[in-house]
Every structure is written in structure tokens, then in C-alpha cells.
Amino acid sequence: MTDTWHTAVTDIQPNRVAVRGYDIADLMGRVSFGAAVYLILTGNLPDEKTGRLLDAILVSSIDHGATPPSCLAARTVASTGASLSQSVAAGIMSINKHHGGAIQDCALALGNLLSDAESNNQSLDEAATALVAHIKSTGSRISGFGHRVHRKDPRTARLFELAAEAGLTEDKARHVAAARAVERAFAATGKPLPINVDGAIGAILADLGIDPAVFNGFFMIARVPGLIAHVTEEQTRERPMRRIDPVNHAYDGPSPRSLNESK
Ligand SMILES: CC(C)(COP(=O)(O)OP(=O)(O)OC[C@H]1O[C@@H](n2cnc3c(N)ncnc32)[C@H](O)[C@@H]1OP(=O)(O)O)[C@@H](O)C(=O)NCCC(=O)NCCS
Incomplete structure (x- = not known):
């Protein structure tokens, strides 16, 4: 008799x-797709507002x-x-x-900041100031901060707004609060460094209590449609x-339009 191995993800039976x-x-x-992604990765369905946040x-x-x-x-x-799958795989x-892939590392760094603050009996701002001083003196980098293009990433602001609507306000969402404290500490040095979209997602997913092993997967799941669009184009x-010039290209798609117009 062969050994049976088990999976707890999906049960397949005839017609079910x-x-x-x-x-x-x-x-x-x-x-929604966001809720289904949460379900398959965590094992449970999210509440409605968390589902919206995941979407x-x-x-x-x-895409970016x-x-x-x-x-x-x-x-x-x-x-x-190359084929579509080969090309998309190269992107992934x-x-x-x-x-x-800074999502998981950022969540880890914010988690370390929270434990440091607790063990040194410091406020989050004190711990963040010490962390930023350490980063500056060692020339190291913290994942989830900084962006090549944006100084104030519109995605980050909207994600934090939706996170607050889903109950992740700074008093309850400790990783979000830690990210904000790091942002304030960078600003206080005179060289502000914004939380980027990876950092915002990392803080939010950590506060939702999701397993860090799947954090970067959220970015991969999200980016596949964008990659398919670029490959087919x-x-x-x-x-x-x-020769693909990484900088010298121009957008010639639809002009800015509003969601209200298309309803
Ligand atoms: C994304 C990234 C590569 C963009 O970098 P950039 O805008 O091209 O900036 P540069 O690499 O030229 O760095 C500019 C300055 O900011 C500092 N800096 C940039 N990102 C930093 C970070 N995450 N932590 C600490 N310092 C950072 C650099 O040390 C440099 O300082 P200096 O002027 O004193 O030498 C960079 O911010 C980074 O490495 N971030 C962390 C990884 C990350 O979150 N990636 C996801 C991006 S969505």
C-alpha cells in the first residue's frame, strides 16, 4: 500500500x-478576489472591510x-x-x-522596532529615532522606505486610509504605527524618506496577523496581470x-479619466 500525503488547501471530488x-x-x-486570496493563504474568509483592504x-x-x-x-x-509563461516568469x-519583495523584510524590521521599543522601555518615536540614527551611521537601508519616483506615494496614503476603515488604526495596528514613527524619524533628519507601497503592505499584512512567509506573494499575485499586459504589448x-531603453519611453495610452465618467 502506498503512503497517503495530505493537503489542507483544496478538496477535489467528482463534481465538487x-x-x-x-x-x-x-x-x-x-x-471578491482579494477575499479569496486571503482565504487560500490563511484558511479563513476575511470580514467585509478587510476583504476590501485586500482587494x-x-x-x-x-502595475507601475x-x-x-x-x-x-x-x-x-x-x-x-519567448512564450507568455516564460516572459511572465522572468518578471516574477x-x-x-x-x-x-521588501514587504516581508519591512514587516520584520517594524516587528524588531516594536520589540526594541518594548524591551528598552522606549516610545515608538524614541526607538525609531535610534533606528534611523543606526541606519545613517552604518549606511544601511530599511526595506519598505524610499522610492525612485515618488516622494509621496499615492498608493500608500490610500492603503492606510482603507486600513483604518478596516479597524487598523494606529492605536491598534502597531506595525502601521511603527512605520509612521520611522517616517517621522527620517523626516526629522532633514532627509525625509517615504513609506513605499511595499512598506505599507508589509505593515498592514503584519497587523492583520498573516503569516510573513506569504507576504511577498501578495505583490506577485498583484503584478501578474500587469506583466501579462506588458508582455503582450x-x-x-x-x-x-x-534594445529596451529603461528610461527613455513615453506613455501614449488613454488620457486621465475618472471612474465617475465610465459609470
Ligand atoms: C527603492 C530604492 C532602491 C530607491 O532608491 P533611490 O530613490 O534611487 O535612492 P538612492 O539609492 O539614490 O538613495 C538616496 C539616498 O536615500 C537613502 N535611502 C534610500 N532608500 C533608503 C532606505 N530604504 N533606507 C535608508 N536609506 C535610504 C540612501 O542611502 C541615499 O542616502 P545619501 O543621499 O545620504 O547617500 C531605495 O529607496 C531602497 O533601497 N529602498 C529599500 C528597498 C525597498 O523598499 N524596495 C521596494 C521599492 S517599492
């Missing part, structure tokens, strides 16, 4: 698919134009004649520590094996 116990046909049309996290990272390394990698591979492979609009 159940994700974490929920019939997939019941979930379909009733549960917003996925929307926030769907042609400059991110993952987009350039996907387009470069696509331009060699460049989601790491410094791009899209590359293969339909550009000539094969062109």
Missing part, C-alpha cells in the same frame, strides 16, 4: 471543488509602468520570442528583496530583440 472547505461555486460571484492591496500593485525591473525583465525575455523572478507592438 472546495477551497479551504468552501464550495467554489458558492464563493464565485459572492466573494485594494492587489489593485495597488497591479515600464521602469520596474520585473517589467523590464519580462519585456526583455518577451522580445527574444525579478521580484526580490529590493523590488516588490511588447510582442504585438515592438520588433523582436530591440
